[in-house]
Amino acid sequence: MEYITGITSCGRTWVPTFVVRSNINDCGCCGKCFKICGRGVFEYIDHPDSDDLCGAKVMTVAHPGNCIGCGACARGCPKKNIVCEPKAR
Template sequence: MSESKHMGLNREGTPWEPQFVTDLDQAVCIGCGRCYKVCPRDVFDLVEREIDEDDDAYDDYDDDVVMVMALDNQGDCIGCGSCAKVCPKNCHTHTSASSLA
């Protein structure tokens, strides 16, 4: 593989390319905060999201809003992928560094 396809090497010398978080699906997010807790760069924030009338997941919910995660400082992402590893709902979208260049 060419050198330009990889942004670096891990400790074992295996090529590694950062995968930056580029989107978060708030309709899927349950607001557990796991990504917030593991992120070393404060990329995420907990925000209110209005409940859609058609969302059956919140039928027994009394409020009109739920708390979900949002991308707050997306530019601070270092591409470690920790958020995706701990998310129980797989709501993060990541893009490789070379695709963003």
């Protein structure tokens, strides 16, 4: 399978890993992915069981189409909660 590739500043190719999903039930709500991502991909939402959880918020992949595939969010999540994968052409 051929994957979408990027090019570094010196012209080398690399394979980006784009964000696919995060699991809201495992999210620790630390906000790290939100701060790491420079592309505005993540947003806080109310947890679906918010009423039972005292108004808890969780992070969600709100704008996956903005992702450039740097993979930083998956590396930075302390709960290993974010999945990034290469994308087929």
